[in-house]
Amino acid sequence: MKAHLLKRKSLFLISTLVVLLDQLSKFLVIQLLKGRPSILLVPNLLNLRLVKNTGAAFSLFANSTPFLGLLSFCVSIGLILWLWRSKPLPIFKGIAFSFLLGGCVGNGLDRWRFGYVNDFIELIPINFPIFNGADIAINIAVFCLIIEAITKQNNHTNY
Secondary structure, eight states, rough: OOOEOOHHHHHHHHHHHHHHHHHEEEEHHHHHHOOOOOEEEETTTEEEEEEEEEOOOOGTTOOOOOHHHHHHHHHHHHHHHHHOOOOOHHHHHHHHHHHHHHHHHHHHHHHHHHHHEEEEEEEEESSOOOOOOOHHHHHHHHHHHHHHHHHHHHHTTTO
């Protein structure tokens, strides 16, 4: 069975869409929340509440924007170069690296422009950090890499 492969053009298109959706959603939420502390989207589940995150995931490395901005830039450049030189990738691996690049650039743009990342998705019933579209993309990337690793491992054990 031949695996579906994603070519370089598709990988960069996916990354660009992730960045555009992330930045557009942040812009819209900033406009929507002007003068409001939050907006209830789904009762007992989901809130829009804007926070300025100077750290990384789960507010790790708080007040480390210059370091995290440089890290975002370096990871983004590394991913761009790697994707540019890569052959077509299996679908989960391609989606993973495209989403990782898009998420990294999306949060990097916030850090470079504002000095913090705009987070706005709040899960009400659990004590979980507020996050954004770029964070979701990075988590999807991790999930896809796990699927790729499991699938690859299962394919090797079938022989």
